[in-house]
Each structure stands twice: as structure tokens, then as C-alpha cells.
Amino acid sequence: MPSVPETIHLIQIGEQAGAGSTCSAALDDNPWEHDADQSYGPGASIADPLPSDAPRQGVLPQQYRQATREELDLRIRAAKHALGEKLVVLGHFYQRDEVVKYADFVGDSFQLAQAAKTRPNAEAIVFCGVHFMAETADMLSRPDQAVILPNLAAGCSMADMADLDAVEDCWEELTALFGTESDAEGRQPVLPVTYMNSSAALKAFCGRHGGVVCTSSNARSVLEWAFARGQRVLFFPDQHLGRNTAKAMGVSLEQMPLWKPEVALGGNSETHLHEAKVILWHGFCSVHKRFSVEQIAMARQRHPGVRVIVHPECTMEVVDAADEAGSTDYIRKAIEAAPAGSVFAIGTEINLVQRLANDHPEMTIFCLDSIICPCSTMYRIHPSYLAWVLESLERGEIVNQITVDEATASDARVALERMLALAPGKPVMAA
Numbered sequence: 413m414p415s416v417p418e419t420i421h422l423i424q425i426g427e428q429a430g431a432g433s434t435c436s437a438a439l440d441d442n443p444w445e446h447d448a449d450q451s452y453g454p455g456a457s458i459a460d461p462l463p464s465d466a467p468r469q470g471v472l473p474q475q476y477r478q479a480t481r482e483e484l485d486l487r488i489r490a491a492k493h494a495l496g497e498k499l500v501v502l503g504h505f506y507q508r509d510e511v512v513k514y515a516d517f518v519g520d521s522f523q524l525a526q527a528a529k530t531r532p533n534a535e536a537i538v539f540c541g542v543h544f545m546a547e548t549a550d551m552l553s554r555p556d557q558a559v560i561l562p563n564l565a566a567g568c569s570m571a572d573m574a575d576l577d578a579v580e581d582c583w584e585e586l587t588a589l590f591g592t593e594s595d596a597e598g599r600q601p602v603l604p605v606t607y608m609n610s611s612a613a614l615k616a617f618c619g620r621h622g623g624v625v626c627t628s629s630n631a632r633s634v635l636e637w638a639f640a641r642g643q644r645v646l647f648f649p650d651q652h653l654g655r656n657t658a659k660a661m662g663v664s665l666e667q668m669p670l671w672k673p674e675v676a677l678g679g680n681s682e683t684h685l686h687e688a689k690v691i692l693w694h695g696f697c698s699v700h701k702r703f704s705v706e707q708i709a710m711a712r713q714r715h716p717g718v719r720v721i722v723h724p725e726c727t728m729e730v731v732d733a734a735d736e737a738g739s740t741d742y743i744r745k746a747i748e749a750a751p752a753g754s755v756f757a758i759g760t761e762i763n764l765v766q767r768l769a770n771d772h773p774e775m776t777i778f779c780l781d782s783i784i785c786p787c788s789t790m791y792r793i794h795p796s797y798l799a800w801v802l803e804s805l806e807r808g809e810i811v812n813q814i815t816v817d818e819a820t821a822s823d824a825r826v827a828l829e830r831m832l833a834l835a836p837g838k839p840v841m842a843a
């Protein structure tokens with residue numbers, strides 16, 4: 413099964429008729445062509461506004477831009493071999509295969525941060541994911557370990573939709589509205605919950621305000637914890653994960669107002685906010701937003717009996733129309749537990765779906781969206797950047813290190829530890 417760039421190539425030369433098309437012709441460009449762009453680059457989130465303070469990648473040395481795939485392969489393997497136990501390479505589920513094949517662990521962001529701890533001799537943790545993931549790994553690793561993001565431009569458009577200033581402004585308005593006194597049951601007026609896909613600064617905000625972090629695997633148990641301690645929850649940045657989870661717990665849509673930053677009271681009336689159970693931040697994932705009810709209907713029409721599983725970052729309508737919704741880990745386990753001959757239509761990032769299809773030739777597994785559109789931000793990591801950071805390490809030079817200042821990290825760890833206390837991390841998949 414080819415990876416996304418290879419599939420794009422195959423489609424372009426007509427060897428894979430009917431496999432769909434790409435969401436952007438620029439996906440076939442080399443990623444360094446877009447390092448200076450004012451966007452996330454080609455892929456699902458290209459149209460999302462890139463914050464002006466988002467990190468930019470410097471110019472990748474020419475030798476890495478010009479190296480052939482075979483040359484890069486040899487150089488990466490040689491550098492990994494030379495660095496030995498001093499290095500651990502982490503690859504996110506959504507990462508392209510050309511990079512994932514060098515990973516020591518493959519998993520979701522939190523699993524990977526935990527996985528790095530199993531390599532105590534590692535002096536460098538190279539995270540082939542996006543910026544917030546590298547931040548989390550830095551906060552959970554030892555101070556003497558360096559966390560490296562091969563391309564600094566690999567951010568996350570969803571995480572960038574909630575910045576600390578905007579959330580603090582929101583908090584100020586909510587505090588003015590609800591006060592700071594807990595009710596008779598000891599529940600604070602509002603309790604902040606942030607999805608793992610957020611900056612360290614927002615995790616720290618939650619730590620400071622009695623809040624917690626959640627993942628797509630444990631969002632329900634985290635919300636149960638939060639409802640026991642807060643009269644209402646402020647959930648950021650992903651409105652869909654918040655809405656889908658709370659709805660499944662019986663919270664009505666009327667009790668889930670949407671908070672639009674930069675609008676007074678987030679665009680809501682005081683009454684509506686007073687009646688709220690979950691205030692949802694206006695954030696979303698551009699990759700998961702692409703899945704639609706029509707795609708599900710089409711999959712059911714073409715494959716009667718198909719099992720449709722979507723990620724909870726998809727819209728509520730899509731989650732309602734699917735058979736199941738679950739995290740990447742849930743999707744992976746559901747497929748592993750299914751008998752040969754099963755047919756799955758999956759609503760999540762294309763690299764993961766293609767890898768699952770590759771790993772399970774005894775089943776039919778396809779992506780709900782026939783247009784190939786990977787996570788733009790994850791796509792910024794290319795073997796050329798990996799070769800560059802590894803060979804730099806070999807020379808004793810640390811490039812692209814991600815560090816979170818200790819004050820922020822200490823508050824963020826409070827929110828992460830609250831989550832861990834109620835939902836311990838799951839084992840990771842060794843690559």
C-alpha cells in the first residue's frame with residue numbers, strides 16, 4: 413500500500429484509476445517549497461489562518477533538499493545507528509510512511525510522550541509530529557533530554573485556534589458573569605478542560621484554574637470528573653470533540669453554547685451562558701471537518717454492511733450517522749479485533765487509514781473521503797528534515813529544540829497529572 417506522496421504520484425500517472433484525487437496539487441511539491449509561506453501549506457488546513465507568531469522553519473541546507481530518497485534512507489539509518497540509545501524517534505499515527513518507518517514508537521501524541529520515558533538513555537527525542545506534541549514530550553521528559561521537532565513549521569491549525577490571550581479574555585468575561593464562589597456542592601462556577609491538541613500555555617492555564625487535559629480516548633471520563641467539580645465546563649479548542657462527548661453523556665445542544673473569540677460573551681446571551689453545561693470554543697480540525705454524512709451514505713450504498721467508524725473530531729452530524737466514533741487507538745483496536753473479510757469505512761486522517769489497510773490485507777478498509785487530503789501540518793515533516801536533525805545530532809549540534817519554560821511546564825503538568833490520575837496512559841505500539 414503506497415503512502416500519501418506515493419499515492420499522489422500513482423494517481424497522477426494514472427496507475428490508480430478511480431482512487432480519487434488530491435485536495436491540493438501542491439501536495440506533490442517538496443515541503444521546503446512552502447517553508448516561507450504564510451499558511452500551513454498544502455493539505456486540509458491550508459485555508460486556516462496561520463498565527464503571526466507561529467514558528468517558521470529556516471532554510472533547509474541544500475544537500476538535504478537535493479538528496480534522493482535512497483540517499484536519505486542511508487543517511488537516516490546511519491545516523492540512527494551511530495546515535496544508538498542516545499536517540500528515540502517518535503512517529504504520530506498521522507505521519508507519512510516515509511517518516512514513520514524510522515520511528516521507534518508509533519502512537520497518538522500522549523502515548524508517544526509516555527513512550528519516550530521507556531528510553532531513559534535517550535538524550536534526544538525526535539518527535540515526528542506537530543508542535544504541541546513536542547511541547548508535551550518536553551514537559552514529560554527529563555530536563556537533560558532535548559525534544560526536537562524536525563520542521564518547526566509543523567504546527568496544528570486546531571491548536572492554534574485557541575491562544576492564551578483569547579482564552580484569558582474569555583475567562584475574564586465568564587468570571588465577571590458567574591463570579592468566583594463555589595456552589596453548595598463545592599463546584600467552581602466554570603472549570604476549564606483543554607484537549608491535548610493545545611499549546612502548553614493552555615494546559616498551564618487549566619492547571620492554574622482547577623482544570624484538566626483530555627484526549628480523544630478519555631474525554632468522557634474527564635468530563636465526568638469536571639462536572640463533579642464545576643457547575644459548567646469551558647472546553648477548548650475542539651468544539652466537535654466537546655459536543656460529541658457531552659451529547660453522548662446526555663447534555664442537550666441548548667446547554668452547549670459556542671464561544672466565538674473576539675465577540676462579546678462569545679456571541680451568547682447571559683441567560684444562555686447561565687444555562688450552559690459546556691461552553692464550546694470555536695475550534696475544529698480541518699482534516700476531520702471534511703467528512704460528511706453524504707460520504708457515509710455513499711459508503712453504505714457501495715458496501716452494504718460496511719462498518720463506519722469516525723473520529724470524534726468529526727462534526728456531530730457525521731458522528732451521529734456513523735456506526736461508531738472513537739480515537740485513533742479505538743479505530744486501530746476495532747480493526748484488529750474484526751474478523752477477516754470485514755469492511756470498514758474510516759473517517760480519520762488518510763495516512764493512518766492507508767497504514768491500517770496495508771496492515772490488514774484480509775479486510776477492506778478505506779477512507780470515507782475519496783479526495784486525498786492529509787494533515788497539512790504533519791505533512792511538513794519530510795525525510796529530508798529528519799536526516800538534517802539526526803546528522804546535526806551526530807555532530808553534537810541540537811537544532812529545532814522545543815522547550816517549554818519551567819513555570820508553564822509546572823502548571824501544565826498539574827492539569828496533565830489530574831488527567832492521568834483518572835485515566836492512566838495506555839501502552840504504545842512499538843514500530
Ligand code: SF4
Pocket residue numbers: 457506542567568569570571609697698699700761787788789790
Ligand atoms: S489532524 Fe487536525 S488536530 Fe491533528 S494535528 Fe492535524 S490539524 Fe491538528
